[in-house]
Each structure stands twice: as C-alpha cells, then as structure tokens.
Amino acid sequence: MxxxxxxVSREEVRHLADLARIELSDDELDHLAPQLAVIIDSVAxxxxxxxxxxxxxxxxxxxTNVFREDVVRPGLTAxxxxxxxxxxxxxxxxVPRILGDEQ
Amino acid sequence: MTSTSTTGALLAFEEALAKFDPAMGLEVHVxxxxxxxxxxxxxxxxxxxxNTQVCPTCLGLxxxxxxxxxxxxxxxxxxxxxxxxxxxxxxxxxxxxYFYPDMPKNFQTSQYDEPICFDGWTDVEVxxxxxxxxxxxxxxxxxxxxxxxxxxxxxxxxxxxxxxYSLVDYNRAGIPLIEIVTRPITGAREKAPLVAxxxxxxxxxxxxxxxxxxxxxxxxxxxxxxxxxxxxAGSGGLGTRTETKNVNSLxxxxxxxxxxxxxxxxxxxxxxxxxxxxxxWQEDTGATRSGREKSDAEDYRYFPEPDLVPVAPxxxxxxxxxxxxxxxxxxxxxxxxxxxxxxxxxxRDTVGAGALALVEQTIAAGAAPQAAxxxxxxxxxxxxxxxxxxxxxxxxxxxxxxRIQALVDEGAINDKLARQVFDGVLxxxxxxxxxxxxxxxxxxxxxxxxxxxxxxxxxxxxxxxxKIRDGKVAAAGALIGAVMKEMRGQADAGRVRELIxxxxx
Numbered sequence: 050m051x052x053x054x055x056x057v058s059r060e061e062v063r064h065l066a067d068l069a070r071i072e073l074s075d076d077e078l079d080h081l082a083p084q085l086a087v088i089i090d091s092v093a094x095x096x097x098x099x100x101x102x103x104x105x106x107x108x109x110x111x112x113t114n115v116f117r118e119d120v121v122r123p124g125l126t127a128x129x130x131x132x133x134x135x136x137x138x139x140x141x142x143x144v145p146r147i148l149g150d151e152q
Numbered sequence: 153m154t155s156t157s158t159t160g161a162l163l164a165f166e167e168a169l170a171k172f173d174p175a176m177g178l179e180v181h182v183x184x185x186x187x188x189x190x191x192x193x194x195x196x197x198x199x200x201x202x203n204t205q206v207c208p209t210c211l212g213l214x215x216x217x218x219x220x221x222x223x224x225x226x227x228x229x230x231x232x233x234x235x236x237x238x239x240x241x242x243x244x245x246x247x248x249x250y251f252y253p254d255m256p257k258n259f260q261t262s263q264y265d266e267p268i269c270f271d272g273w274t275d276v277e278v279x280x281x282x283x284x285x286x287x288x289x290x291x292x293x294x295x296x297x298x299x300x301x302x303x304x305x306x307x308x309x310x311x312x313x314x315x316x317y318s319l320v321d322y323n324r325a326g327i328p329l330i331e332i333v334t335r336p337i338t339g340a341r342e343k344a345p346l347v348a349x350x351x352x353x354x355x356x357x358x359x360x361x362x363x364x365x366x367x368x369x370x371x372x373x374x375x376x377x378x379x380x381x382x383x384x385a386g387s388g389g390l391g392t393r394t395e396t397k398n399v400n401s402l403x404x405x406x407x408x409x410x411x412x413x414x415x416x417x418x419x420x421x422x423x424x425x426x427x428x429x430x431x432x433w434q435e436d437t438g439a440t441r442s443g444r445e446k447s448d449a450e451d452y453r454y455f456p457e458p459d460l461v462p463v464a465p466x467x468x469x470x471x472x473x474x475x476x477x478x479x480x481x482x483x484x485x486x487x488x489x490x491x492x493x494x495x496x497x498x499x500r501d502t503v504g505a506g507a508l509a510l511v512e513q514t515i516a517a518g519a520a521p522q523a524a525x526x527x528x529x530x531x532x533x534x535x536x537x538x539x540x541x542x543x544x545x546x547x548x549x550x551x552x553x554x555r556i557q558a559l560v561d562e563g564a565i566n567d568k569l570a571r572q573v574f575d576g577v578l579x580x581x582x583x584x585x586x587x588x589x590x591x592x593x594x595x596x597x598x599x600x601x602x603x604x605x606x607x608x609x610x611x612x613x614x615x616x617x618x619k620i621r622d623g624k625v626a627a628a629g630a631l632i633g634a635v636m637k638e639m640r641g642q643a644d645a646g647r648v649r650e651l652i653x654x655x656x657x
Contacts, residue, residue, distance in 0.1 A: 142321075
C-alpha cells in the first residue's frame with residue numbers, strides 16, 4: 050500500500066519504450082514519465098480498498114480447467130492468411146531484416 | 153551490436169578440467185505430438201506447404217481467443233510424473249512479451265513462476281569406459297508453452313546476420329511445447345559432456361516411451377539448449393554461464409558442452425571474463441558462435457495470460473495418470489535383456505546404437521532376437537554411419553527387417569542376397585518381397601540347375617573331388633565356392649554342400 054507517490058524516471062520510460070519498440074523524443078520522455086507515475090498511483094489506490102481477505106486475482110471469472118478436445122479444425126487457407134500481409138514471397142510473410150537473435 | 157567471433161582460443165579439455173569445475177543446466181524443448189495446436193484447432197502435422205495450418209488465433213489476429221488443448225495438458229502432466237516431479241495444484245499461463253516476427257502475437261503464451269510440473273529428478277547412466285555410473289539429474293520445472301513460426305532468412309549469408317529480409321511460415325507457431333529445465337548439474341567433472349548427452353538421450357527415451365512426442369532432434373521436435381559455466385576447481389561456486397542454442401543431435405550436445413568447457417577455460421586462463429550471452433552451436437565447424445548478450449535483453453515483462461483461465465489438475469486424475477505410466481526405460485532395458493538373452497555387451501551396443509526400440513519392434517514382427525540385433529547393428533548401422541544419420545532415419549522399417557530375416561529362414565535368400573535386399577529397400581525399390589522379385593534375388597531352388605552346377609564343379613576339380621571321396625570333407629568348401637560362383641551367389645550354400653557330399657560319399 051504505497052503512501053509515497055510513485056516515481057518513474059526518464060531512463061525507465063526510455064527502457065520501456067525500447068522494449069515496446071516505440072521511439073520517443075526527449076520531450077516525450079519528459080512528458081510521459083510523470084504521467085506514468087500518476088497511472089501507477091491510480092492503479093495502486095485499489096490496494097487501499099482491497100482488504101486482506103480479498104485474494105489477488107488475474108481473472109474476472111472464477112473458472113479453472115476450460116479445455117478444448119484435441120481435434121483438428123479447418124483454419125484459413127494460405128491466401129486468406131496472407132491477405133493482410135503488406136508483403137509476401139514464396140507463400141510466406143515477408144518481413145524486414147531482423148535485428149537481434151531468435152528467442 | 154554483439155561480437156560474432158567464431159573461433160577463439162581453446163584450452164585442451166584435460167587441462168580445462170584440471171583447473172575448473174563445470175556446471176551445466178539443460179533446457180530441452182519437446183514438441184508434443186498432439187493432433188492440433190496448443191491453443192487452436194490447426195493441424196500440427198509436419199512438412200506441409202507454408203501457412204496452410206494457420207488460423208486467426210495462431211496468427212494473433214484481433215479478436216481471436218485461445219483455448220487450451222486438453223491432451224497437451226495431459227501430456228505435460230505425464231512427462232512431469234515420469235520425471236518424478238510434483239504437479240501443481242493450480243497454475244496459470246503467462247505472456248512472455250517480445251518482438252520478433254516468429255511470434256505474430258508479439259508474445260509467446262508460456263508459463264512463468266507457476267509451472268505445471270516442478271521439483272523432479274531422474275537418474276541417468278553414463279559409461280566413460282570405466283563401468284556404468286549413475287548421475288541424478290534434478291529437474292527444476294517442466295512447463296507448457298507454444299512453438300514459434302519458422303523464419304527463412306533471405307540473403308547471401310543464409311543467416312540472420314547479413315540477411316536482406318526474412319520470410320515467415322506460421323505452420324509451426326502454436327504447436328504445443330513442453331520445456332524441461334534441469335537444476336545446475338555439478339560434480340560430473342570430465343564426464344559433464346557425457347552426462348549432458350546421456351540425460352538428453354534418457355529424456356528422449358522417456359518421451360518416446362510415453363508416446364507424447366516423436367522427439368526427433370533432426371526435425372526439431374526435440375531441441376536442447378546447453379547452459380554451461382566454469383568455476384575454479386574445488387571452489388564449489390558457480391561462474392558466469394553461456395547458453396548454447398541450436399544443439400540438434402545427441403552427439404552435438406556432448407560436443408557443444410566439451411567445446412564450451414575448453415573455450416571458457418581459455419578465456420578465464422587468459423585473465424578474461426566469460427560474457428553472459430547466447431551462443432549458437434555450429435554443426436559444420438564444431439564450435440559455438442556468439443549471439444546476443446543476455447544482460448538486459450531478457451526483460452520479457454511476463455504477466456498472467458488474461459485470455460486463459462488457470463489450470464488446476466484434479467489430484468485423482470493425476471494419480472490415474474501416474475498409475476498408467478509406462479515402464480521406465482532402465483527397467484525396460486533390464487527386462488528386454490533377459491527376454492532376449494543378450495549379453496551385457498550386446499545390450500550396451502544395442503542401446504548405444506539407438507537400436508533398442510528398432511530391435512524390439514523387429515522381434516515383435518517375428519525375427520529372432522540375435523537376427524534382429526545382427527542386422528540393425530551391422531548392416532544397417534554401417535549404412536547410417538556412412539550417411540551420418542540415426543538408424544531411425546533410414547528408410548526401412550522393423551517390419552522390413554523381420555521380413556528379410558524370414559526370407560533367410562525360409563531359405564528363399566541367403567545372408568549375401570539379404571544384403572542386396574537391404575540395398576533395394578533402402579534405395580526405395582519397395583518392400584523386401586518386391587525387391588527380391590524385381591532384382592531376381594531368390595536363391596535357386598531348382599534342384600536340376602543345382603545338380604548340373606554341382607556335377608560341373610566336380611568335373612572341373614577332380615583333385616578336390618578325390619580328397620572328399622577320401623574323407624577330407626573340409627575340402628568341400630572349394631567346390632561349394634565354384635557352385636556358388638556359377639549360381640552368382642543365388643544358391644543355398646547348405647543345400648549345395650549336401651548335394652556335393654551325396655555325390656562323393
């Protein structure tokens with residue numbers, strides 16, 4: 050339950066922007082850092098109404114074990130799959146040169 | 153950019169081990185052989201035209217929703233149980249966020265701090281020539297995730313580096329994967345590379361016995377990443393590790409571990425520090441190549457997957473799965489050795505050649521154990537070695553081998569002709585009977601033709617014939633050879649011998 054306001058540094062925003070592949074100018078970093086701090090504080094305020102008897106939850110529905118049988122169902126044709134691709138070649142999605150390594 | 157130095161100084165393996173203790177962590181990805189993908193109904197079949205096994209879910213199109221494949225969860229639990237893991241009572245999927253075109257969603261659905269299986273162990277046997285020794289490998293976790301698409305890098309280099317652009321096929325994206333992660337394996341010393349190989353081989357056997365994956369390393373349905381670090385000998389510490397990817401055969405697992413021990417030892421000996429980085433195993437050079445540095449690249453911002461509800465395996469169901477596990481590979485080997493009457497050496501050779509299942513299936517198809525072993529470990533092992541492939545990759549089935557042996561047992565062909573039948577089957581000329589018919593390989597059973605050849609051989613070798621008449625039966629070999637030559641090998645040597653001795657008694 051944070052009583053002190055959150056702080057988000059310019060460098061943290063730069064790092065996040067980098068991870069999200071968003072290019073931000075110095076002005077934008079200055080602008081966004083305090084805004085993100087406010088957002089974090091706002092979300093954190095939920096902690097103040099959640100009492101100890103309310104467990105953290107990641108889902109709105111109290112369901113478990115929703116499964117699908119292992120059955121093949123028809124999907125898209127290659128033409129359909131590629132219909133939204135800006136570029137294609139050899140029935141594959143053509144993407145710009147990849148920097149970095151495979152995961 | 154990171155450095156891409158391929159060759160660096162190496163310290164001799166023995167010298168490296170005298171100064172440093174290796175610690176290894178192995179991460180093995182197994183593609184499950186479910187009919188459909190992990191979160192959608194697209195087919196998982198291998199080898200189809202690009203982008204023909206895709207749908208809005210595995211393409212990450214807006215509005216699509218994933219749904220968990222029940223059989224994949226069952227397979228994950230069975231793998232965990234076979235590895236003596238605890239099974240989570242409740243766990244979630246998580247998004248692993250990263251931008252790379254092999255995952256069109258820009259995240260991989262995986263599991264993070266709540267794996268479905270954890271805290272397991274398995275015993276692997278290693279024999280460095282000084283008798284079998286058992287190493288216990290502790291399993292940290294086995295979790296569920298999905299495979300990525302396949303990228304084709306177009307450019308002069310054929311690799312990511314220097315490619316002009318890439319082409320992506322998403323048929324593989326979303327195929328269920330189980331990632332099995334060991335705890336650091338320490339104390340194996342100079343046997344560390346062997347332990348790594350034995351562990352992956354053992355895991356592969358286990359997976360095959362469970363029937364949850366075809367575990368073909370050469371096709372990528374089983375892949376191994378080797379984490380390795382060195383610490384000063386006797387220090388008990390852990391050094392900086394590298395993660396070597398792209399290790400796609402059992403032999404490469406051993407070689408990659410050996411190489412990294414020698415490479416890191418050379419770096420440390422020269423007063424340098426080992427970079428924490430991803431390295432890529434290169435089969436052609438037998439070396440690892442530097443990839444990306446791991447320092448801050450590994451910021452995947454995992455969070456619980458909101459589109460999938462938690463998985464809570466019912467303990468009663470887990471116990472049912474446990475009761476239905478197949479016989480563990482080691483126990484199975486001991487049983488088969490007894491059933492087949494193999495010596496320890498014969499059994500070790502069979503297992504070492506990766507022929508256990510093949511021999512078992514050949515016996516099941518009707519061949520005698522020694523005959524099944526003989527063909528797989530001599531004739532077929534020689535050919536697979538020549539081609540540098542596994543026995544399982546030869547285009548011949550245990551059924552074929554059993555049939556060829558049956559033809560020998562029936563006297564229709566002899567061992568020499570059998571080799572030609574193997575040639576034919578492996579060359580894709582059809583099943584053994586078709587090859588025998590097409591090549592005209594059947595042993596000549598025509599007694600008239602045989603008698604004629606025997607008579608001519610006796611006539612042409614009067615001295616030998618006389619010796620046999622005088623009781624020197626061993627001399628018959630020369631006449632048998634002459635007959636076999638005339639019959640171009642297509643005669644039953646035993647029958648020829650009988651005919652010769654009849655004539656000259």
